[in-house]
Amino acid sequence: MPLKGEPLTAPNAAPSVPDDGDLVSRCQRGDTAAFNELVTRYRGKVFAMIYNMVHNEQDAWDLAQDGFLKAWKSIGRFRGQSSFYTWLYRIVMNLTIDFLRRKQVGGETEFDDSIGLRNIDPGSVTTPRTGILPHEKVTGDEIRARIDAAVSRLSPEHRAVILMREIEGMDYREIADALECSMGTVMSRLFYARKKMQSMLRDVYENL
Amino acid sequence: MKTFEEKFTAWVDGRLTGSELAAFERELEEHPEALAEKEAALELGGLLRAHLAAPPLRNADFFNQQILQQIESSVRPAAPAPAPRRSFWTLPRMAFSGAFLLLLASLLYFAAVPNTRREVRRDQQYVTNVLNAQSDDPNITATSFHSDQDNVNVVWLDGLSYMPPDHKLK
Numbered sequence: 001m002p003l004k005g006e007p008l009t010a011p012n013a014a015p016s017v018p019d020d021g022d023l024v025s026r027c028q029r030g031d032t033a034a035f036n037e038l039v040t041r042y043r044g045k046v047f048a049m050i051y052n053m054v055h056n057e058q059d060a061w062d063l064a065q066d067g068f069l070k071a072w073k074s075i076g077r078f079r080g081q082s083s084f085y086t087w088l089y090r091i092v093m094n095l096t097i098d099f100l101r102r103k104q105v106g107g108e109t110e111f112d113d114s115i116g117l118r119n120i121d122p123g124s125v126t127t128p129r130t131g132i133l134p135h136e137k138v139t140g141d142e143i144r145a146r147i148d149a150a151v152s153r154l155s156p157e158h159r160a161v162i163l164m165r166e167i168e169g170m171d172y173r174e175i176a177d178a179l180e181c182s183m184g185t186v187m188s189r190l191f192y193a194r195k196k197m198q199s200m201l202r203d204v205y206e207n208l
Numbered sequence: 209m210k211t212f213e214e215k216f217t218a219w220v221d222g223r224l225t226g227s228e229l230a231a232f233e234r235e236l237e238e239h240p241e242a243l244a245e246k247e248a249a250l251e252l253g254g255l256l257r258a259h260l261a262a263p264p265l266r267n268a269d270f271f272n273q274q275i276l277q278q279i280e281s282s283v284r285p286a287a288p289a290p291a292p293r294r295s296f297w298t299l300p301r302m303a304f305s306g307a308f309l310l311l312l313a314s315l316l317y318f319a320a321v322p323n324t325r326r327e328v329r330r331d332q333q334y335v336t337n338v339l340n341a342q343s344d345d346p347n348i349t350a351t352s353f354h355s356d357q358d359n360v361n362v363v364w365l366d367g368l369s370y371m372p373p374d375h376k377l378k
Binding site (some may be wrong): 057167 | 211216217218220223245255257260264266275282297335
């Protein structure tokens with residue numbers, strides 16, 4: 001039984017990890033170290049999400065950086081009505097969707113699956129790796145290329161919805177918050193995105 | 209009121225429950241392909257999750273560092289405001305100017321005021337000297353007056369038998 005004035009926690013207890021809300025409050029007071037912590041916490045997920053949207057590492061890197069910088073500049077206006085993670089995704093998704101729209105307007109063609117298959121490094125598909133059999137690697141690369149090609153043929157909004165739902169596991173409300181649209185719109189977009197992906201990838205998952 | 213697409217999506221994701229689920233399943237009796245579509249959608253989700261692993265973020269620390277550098281540069285203190293313009297009339301300049309004006313006024317005074325008046329003053333000083341002079345001989349008296357007509361001061365000495373050569377009028 002602890003004596004009066006004695007701390008209730010064990011003396012060797014690990015220091016508590018600040019939650020997002022604490023870090024956001026510190027950021028709003030200009031604490032860049034707190035923001036650095038938030039960047040570390042979410043950089044991997046943000047980068048992965050963007051990468052699956054744009055299929056280019058450098059573009060994903062740049063967009064992720066832009067997203068975090070924009071978040072820093074806007075963090076004074078964050079009122080905690082959604083989670084920081086959802087709020088950050090909204091910023092990042094807006095940037096990424098704008099980027100994809102500009103690419104389309106600029107005349108850059110959508111991903112062509114034949115190009116995607118040609119871009120696979122021959123060495124990477126023939127060199128045996130430990131733990132993965134060569135034929136499994138080939139299959140994995142081919143499937144990845146087919147999926148990337150199919151995702152590239154979706155509109156930016158449909159890409160965002162299906163990736164947030166299937167890869168990130170976000171629920172409809174979170175996706176709606178991130179994309180600033182209604183839940184009905186999210187469900188409708190998800191319906192059509194799935195339909196289109198199924199039609200493009202049916203042969204892939206039927207032959208697995 | 210949800211559309212068919214919205215309800216179908218919720219059904220695939222297991223978000224329909226109770227009466228809403230029952231009503232939709234009755235609606236699906238007119239769509240015999242719906243169950244296969246649901247299976248295909250679930251397979252698609254599994255396929256995406258299995259194969260859409262993004263490459264890890266390379267140079268993660270550098271990623272943070274770049275962001276912090278840009279933040280630091282964007283919050284760099286603004287250039288200092290230009291110093292307020294100093295007035296020309298600093299204290300030393302005012303003192304100097306005052307002395308200069310005083311000197312100028314003096315010069316103007318000596319240049320503009322008629323010499324006669326100054327001469328009068330010089331005479332008066334001389335008369336004063338005379339009047340202040342002491343003499344052992346009580347018979348010697350000195351009288352002075354000013355002639356306005358001639359504008360001169362006159363010193364009249366009585367009882368003085370001898371005039372030193374350097375005091376003679378020239």
